[in-house]
Amino acid sequence: MRESVIYQDILEEGRExxxxxxxxxxxxxxxxxxxxxxxxxxxxxxxxxxEQVPEVNEGQN
Known part of the structure; x- marks a missing residue:
């Protein structure tokens, strides 16, 4: 099982x-x-x- 390509892909993804x-x-x-x-x-x-986050009060009067 540990030698399977799918297992190795999942293991690498987990490491990343x-x-x-x-x-x-x-x-x-x-x-x-x-x-x-x-x-x-x-x-x-x-x-x-x-990313610029708009101010909470921006555009409010």
Whole structure:
């Protein structure tokens, strides 16, 4: 069973998800150390995608 292609694919996918989760869990600690978003993305080898979130009060009178 462990030699099957499907098993190996699922195992690799699980490892990748675990690695990403670990990186994402590191973000608050790196931010607390004063690193910028760009520095954190570079240190963790993550793509930097920033979406602008509209202000809650924007457009309200």
């Amino acid at each position: 998800e675990g690695a990403l989760t670990s990186k994402l869990n590191s973000i608050p600690r790196l931010s607390a150390l004063g690193l910028s978003v760009e520095q954190i993305a570079q240190a963790l080898d993550l793509d930097l995608e920033i």
